[in-house]
Amino acid sequence: MTKNTARNLFFIGTMSCLVIFFVLSIHTMSTIPKHTNSGKLTDDVIAGKKVWEKYDCIGCHTLIGEGSYFAPELKDIYSQKGPAFIRAFLKDPVKVWYGSAEAAKGQRKMPNLHLSDEEINHLTAFFEWVDKIDTHNWPPRPQRAAVQGTETWHPVSAQEAREMERGEAIVKEKGCIACHKIKGVGATVGPDLTGVARRLDMETLHKRLRDPKSVNPSSIMPVYGFSDEQSEAIIAFLKTL
Ligand code: HEC
Numbered sequence: 130m131t132k133n134t135a136r137n138l139f140f141i142g143t144m145s146c147l148v149i150f151f152v153l154s155i156h157t158m159s160t161i162p163k164h165t166n167s168g169k170l171t172d173d174v175i176a177g178k179k180v181w182e183k184y185d186c187i188g189c190h191t192l193i194g195e196g197s198y199f200a201p202e203l204k205d206i207y208s209q210k211g212p213a214f215i216r217a218f219l220k221d222p223v224k225v226w227y228g229s230a231e232a233a234k235g236q237r238k239m240p241n242l243h244l245s246d247e248e249i250n251h252l253t254a255f256f257e258w259v260d261k262i263d264t265h266n267w268p269p270r271p272q273r274a275a276v277q278g279t280e281t282w283h284p285v286s287a288q289e290a291r292e293m294e295r296g297e298a299i300v301k302e303k304g305c306i307a308c309h310k311i312k313g314v315g316a317t318v319g320p321d322l323t324g325v326a327r328r329l330d331m332e333t334l335h336k337r338l339r340d341p342k343s344v345n346p347s348s349i350m351p352v353y354g355f356s357d358e359q360s361e362a363i364i365a366f367l368k369t370l
């Protein structure tokens with residue numbers, strides 16, 4: 130390579146990288162308003178952000194991945210559980226989450242911050258806005274609780290949400306992934322459980338959990354002896370897959 134070609138290569142290479150860099154930067158900058166949804170920043174949303182800061186919610190929660198890991202990520206809370214849940218929860222977190230103060234003893238819990246109705250309304254508007262920011266599904270949150278089978282948005286009641294979480298805990302505790310793939314993790318001894326609640330009807334699911342051999346006489350799946358209540362919870366969780 131002569132000195133001249135080397136110089137040309139360097140020059141052309143640098144220039145084309147610069148051009149690509151500027152074109153991509155301009156493209157990113159021009160799509161930011163669309164992704165951030167900034168046009169919909171109403172007074173209520175802004176007031177909600179102030180309430181969020183005033184009570185230092187981020188001292189326990191993450192929002193779009195930023196914050197503390199003591200409490201759940203809240204980016205999608207609006208589409209996941211709906212405004213009715215958010216309002217009821219913020220009024221009395223322990224009662225909504227655990228059912229009673231008794232049941233919450235010794236558990237991780239959110240304190241009752243005694244928010245006013247106005248503050249709760251503003252926070253709800255804030256969560257609705259945050260929910261619409263297009264972060265390309267970041268951050269991933271495991272217990273996405275949108276109920277399947279319904280095209281339209283369906284808020285999950287606090288009770289349903291608790292049931293799903295109980296079901297998920299049982300599935301974790303029993304180690305179903307020793308044989309099944311769940312959300313991409315696990316073995317392939319048994320079928321992947323993605324969409325299983327749509328493939329099988331409720332009766333079969335209950336039978337399968339109570340006594341696998343009643344569905345398939347040569348089944349190798351263990352008999353766990355789940356109560357009806359436990360099966361209900363597991364099925365509520367399977368519905369989210
Ligand atoms: C001291 C820690 C702490 C603070 C501060 C806090 N939270 Fe929480 N929050 C929690 C915990 C823990 C949970 C999980 C439920 C539970 O265990 O009670 C939770 C749950 C929630 C949920 C329900 C999440 C879900 O997945 O269903 C919402 C909504 C919520 N918090 C909103 C807020 C808002 C808004 C603020 C500020 C005004 C706030 N939190 C401040 C600890 C906290």
Ligand code: HEC
Binds near residue numbers: 345
């Ligand atoms: C030792 C392996 C093993 C374990 C552990 C296991 N399963 Fe299974 N499971 C299977 C096999 C194999 C099948 C399918 C063939 C059959 O009928 O045995 C199956 C089938 C199923 C089906 C029906 C799937 C379909 O598409 O028809 C469901 C639902 C299910 N299992 C749920 C669970 C749950 C929930 C747990 C944990 C509580 C669990 N399994 C633990 C082996 C296992």
